[in-house]
Structure formats: structure tokens, C-alpha cells
Amino acid sequence: MTPYSLAFYVDVVTTGTLLGVGPAASPDRVTMALGSNFGENTFDDHSMLRDYGLAEFFWDRASAEHTWSGHHFTLQVHRLAYRDHTLVNETLRARYGRFTPRLRFEKLQRLLERRGVPLLEIPEIPANSPYFRTFWQPDSRVAVSVIGTYGEYSTPDNLRVGDVYKIQAPMAAEEVEWRRARVG
Secondary structure (H helix, E strand, O other): OOOHHHHHHHHHHHHOOEOOEOOOOOHHHHHHHHOOOOEEEEEOOOEEEEEOOOEEEEEEOOOOOOOOEEEEEEEOHHHHHHOOOOOOOHHHHHHHOOOOOOOEHHHHHHHHHHOOOOOEEEOOOHHHOOOEEEEEEOOOOEEEEEEOOOOOOOOOOOOOOOEEEEEEEOOOHHHHHHHHHHHO
16 A cells, blocks of 8 residues: 555546545535535635635536536645645545655656556646646546746745645646647
């Protein structure tokens, strides 16, 4: 068994889900999986975010009369470097144990490769380059953002080059192609 939080990250990148809950899940389904301890922000009647500490889920809808439609989720891995033990909710800790303050990309990539789950580097959007690098898992459509180089005011001081910044699902193949086309 992969120790501690590494198993969690491998599960997320491999499946594109968090505790079996995908990015398109309803708010009620996410709450069933992660619990009711979250912060909620709505942006007009069209967008909603629920912040579970490490994980954030996003929804949108056409109008207040429509139901929420899952858009994506993000694991804000960089928040762990602040060493706030309340950041990882009880459900995740009960299943995966303790979470380390940093996730080294090379460890995650090595574990995924052993399982036959490749991560492909894709071009970074210009605003984030060269400070961040993005890797994509095409089957699960998960993107992993990694600190590429240190930049004062551009990258967190408490992370090192090679640390995972965030993990997001999904990243559509169309976005990957758009990024590749921009690079030429």
C-alpha cells in the first residue's frame, strides 16, 4: 500500500474522482462524500464554490430556476505547506491517514508510472510560465500543476521547485490542444 496521502493523490489522478465523486457530481453528492463542514460562496445565481479545505468543488447553472451542474474540482495542495492540520477534513484523514506538507511531483509521477498511468507535460499558459508546469493524465483528464522555477511574487515561498501546487479535474482534451496550438 502506498503510504499516507500519496495513495490519495494516486487515486485522484488515476480515477479523476475524489472518494469516488467526480467533478460533475451534485452538491448533495459531494456533501455526502466529504461531509457538511465547508465554506460556500455563490457568485450571483450562476456559480457556486464549496471549499472543503484541501478540496474545492465548483458548480454553475443557467439561472436560479435550474439545478447546479458540476464544473470541476481542485485540490489546493499548496495549502498543506502552512501545516494547518484542520485543512484535511476528517473523512480524508480517516481513509488516508496523515498528509505531508508537500507533495513531490517526482514521487507522484513514479507511483503513477508503476501503475501504467502516464502524465504528459503540456504547455503552460503564458501568464504562469516558467514558474509553473502542467502535466495531464489523458484517461482521467486530471491536470497536475507543479512549481517549475522559483519567482518572487510568482510562486509561494513555502514550496520548492518540483512541489505539486494543485491538482484539477477535469481538463478537457480541447484545452490541451488549445494550449499546444498556442505554442506552435
